[in-house]
Amino acid sequence: MNTVTLTIDGQKVTVPENTSILDAAKKAGIDIPTLCYFPDQNIKGNCRVCVVEVEGSRTLAASCSTPVNEGMAVKTWSKNVMNARRTIVQLMLADHDEDCNECVKNGVCELQSLAQRLNIQHNPFKNILKPKPIDTSTPSLIRNPNKCVKCGRCVDMCQETQQVGILFDAYRGADSEIVSGLGKYLSDAGCILCGQCSTVCPVAAIYENDETDKVWQAIFDTSKRVIVQTAPAIRVSIAEEFDMLPGTVALGQLAAGLRRLGFDDVFDTDFAADLTIMEEGHELLDRLQHGGMLPMITSCSPGWINFIEQYYPDLLPHLSTCKSPQQMFGSIAKTYYAQKIGLKPEDIFVVSIMPCTAKKYESGRPEMNDSGVRDVDVALTTRELARMIRQAGIDFTALPEEPFDEPLGISTGAGAIFGATGGVMEAALRTVYEVVTGNTLPSLDFTDVRGLKGIKEASVDLDDVKVNVAVAHGIANAKKLLELIRNGAADYQFIEIMCCPGGCIGGGGQPYRTTNAIRQQRIKAIYEVDKAMPLRKSHENPAVQALYEEFLGRPLSEKSHHLLHTTYSNRQH
Template sequence: MKLTIEVNNNKIYAEPGDTILDALNRHGISVPTLCHMKGFFPTGACRMCVVEVEGRRNLVTACSEPVVNGMKIKTHSSRVIESRKTIVELLLSNHPDDCLYCERNGSCELQKLSEDLHVRERRISGNKNKYKLDVSSPSLVRDPAKCILCGRCVRVCEEVQNVSSIGFVGRGNKTFIDTMFNHGLNLSTCVNCGQCIMVCPTGALKEQPHIAEIKKNLNDPSKVVIVQHAPAISVSLAEELGFKPGQNIVGLMNAALRRIGFDYVFDTSFSADLTIMEEATELIHRVTNGGVLPMITSCCPGWIKYAEEFSHDLLPNLSTCKSPQQMMGAIIKSYFAEIEGIPKENIYSVSIMPCTAKKFEQQREEMTQNGISDVDAVLTTRELARLIRLHGIDVHKLEPELADSPLGTRSSAGKIFGSSGGVMEAAIRSAHYFITGKEMVKFQVKAVRGLEGRKEATVQIGDLEVGVAVVSGLKNAEDLLQEIRNGRKDLHFIEIMACPGGCINGGGQPIGTTEEAVKARMATLYDIDEKDAIKVSHKNPYIIELYDKFLGKPLGHRSHDLLHTHYQKREVY
């Protein structure tokens, strides 16, 4: 039965179990929040969402207070507004005054709140926070001085990622967020996923910037600067540049990258195709030769670090394939360098990734050949948008351009890698062909599509019944891994992505990414797949050429050297 409540003298309906905030949001009534996150149990910690409820002496927090039939609420009374304004003024009283230099200038929730609440004078002065920057991580920078203790990062790290590398330390006004023993993120359990950046309302968390290093190399005439862009970038960059969420602007992005000065533009979806050639072959090899099963994907460096820290008992289950970023890097500095006659030392290889963990992966020792890194620098989607703006490029005025050959041509199987379930679906398509010699009648494997944290299916490939599971978010992954440890035997192949929904919702994506935007990005990827002529990695003509001219065969000697890797147990605090 619906409940009736009165909000600002208007009657509205609420569902049983609603909080006041749920009911208000459903009716388009906006109340500011800070600590609240959709889908998380409310803590009522920040009190930004307070409202007046008739008959209650104190203001109540809308995010945690259940609706009661007949409740009378005022959302914007003078008392409420003054209370919210005081909270913001208190937060500002010890906040560093360096908005103009802050990464989040223009996208900061604290800035927006002080603007919305019309904070125009310093009524409260306090001691400014003095904490050291934590620059120890290859992926993230933490600035605790800008932290407003909303706790969103702590909750995401613990409740979504099962990592708990950061937490509240101290009491009262001495409370701050820190890693274990103040040793810095690099020595913590942090898997570099960047999901904490995505929820932080201020500039307290950001990616390790690589723009300056890339600019230096772009200005060095001795360097051939090559860029690759991941499958999820062309459908995520749009929002940063004034297009509608999910719009595929791959051609405009290629053109912009050339204007910035990159010598060659390649598409990581090509090396996603290459990953599928290797990974599908590895799966078949394991299934037919009694190898370790279930095989688990290895494209996500956040998941890989998690496995090395918390799931080392299952390291033999991980595919030995490098990620598409690293495969592309290795092929650029071997095959491409060879056919173009470019000394590999002169190549500076940049990737644009939806992900902060890719910055960590790129620096792993295993991702080098004779001391030369496969990939030299990684930009997030956000950093690419900054670089485009920095160069004064109006992408709306550009003509779309194609990526360069031969590493810029993809199948749509490589493109759907950007979404949770995409790697699995692409691998099933090629495994089907490798096992039966026939293409699938319908290429879609709908059971592994969508934003759910876990998807499972049994797929018939010839005589084989293949059990597959797709999980995103490391807490979901841990739950499934526990089932495997407890003896579950029906699964042959598991895809794990650290970020909920996969790379389209990665930690390097635009700040303020909404669920609707993630859905729009996913829909575009599958729409591209629907319309493309080449839907399987093994039909990509340049992949065929790469094997004919250079690699030999999947899992062959050269592939083993360039495209495969190993993992090891990590000791962490």
């Protein structure tokens, strides 16, 4: 590799050629402030906050977009740089709704921290914001254009990473804004509510619909039995909200924290993930044996469901009819568990903690009332849960490790890995293999389907039947598989698709500013959780076995179909 040597603030630095000044400075221990820059995304070079002086240049250079040259002399701090950076941030503030105290991002806002870092204590510019309506059209996301700084991070996420193509720059000059679709509200723009935009937005221009007050009300209502379920991905991300390193497993603390918030039963969506494997595994076998529609595609990810319903409705018959673990949990909690504790469904309030904004939409779908009432009352994101913990004054880092409650808190490692891309596939294979062959798997680890590669493939022999499987995460990758299916060129029997990059650990409701590096850490952690579990196969989950014995009968039974399966609709956009 060719290298380049340059001087940054008097220090000699040697870096590979084509390195940006920003990265070279980082190597020299200099942290240049940025705003539109985001790791893993295209370089945009539009906010201009990261400008530096390059000797011999008439203008300042944006350090994110300017590659280093041999012998280049860079000054990252000077009178001109200070003036430009301050003025730029002042200009942004002067076209921004500055009600910072009432803002969801207060304290975690990148514009706010830039202003603080640049020591901006006054603004010579008049505020010229032309207020626009706030988009509250969906149950998942709030879009507030009055906060937007036009950095383009959401656009890059929506157009390049997810390739759903809803958010884009429109108009020009002072009228420039980021719009959805044909200038519509998100509900009418074909948005799939994945919420990836909200994880990269530096301000509060797009964020999760905060429903924590609904949950507090339920908790404070003594007539309600308030049950909480927590998704597999939360245990490996919640710690980040409390300044612990990405990849920290906080399973026991999570259970303890939820209990201290006042939830009556602290359960685990991993239980329902195991249940999903029982149903979905048997559905696959049924389709294989009885000429059903193949490849069968997983249906756990509500953003993915929103996508296929709106953009590939012709392929809906490929979807597994299984509800997602969140919804299976809801209907079981309000039927089976309700009976067990002698309560009616309407006396129970089910809260789920999800890494996901689309789960809010899913829980409100009309199909999701199979217990007779709404099966899941509120779906909170990881970020909202963290907000509740802080609100209640709980020192998360000091919490003891506590177990989940029985029976719906009992789970296996197979349920845990649902949180990572490839996890549903791996969990399904562990069970399907043993159910079909009657043999015990020599190794439980299907490493071919793990990791951040866009599309992963594997083959498994099930008693002379070769099953080809594929795994895609992120809509851009999913589209590639869908096109193969449409063109009849997909030689797969089973496909796992997760809407978000990395799977649920990279979900749109996870802590802000998730990068690929962080996704890797969370994935590593989730397989550690799996490894540490005494049981690692869904069909060995004793609580699931009891559920079938006491209530459902067997997988795909009539009762299972009623409570655990669903239908989809063509919502072509």
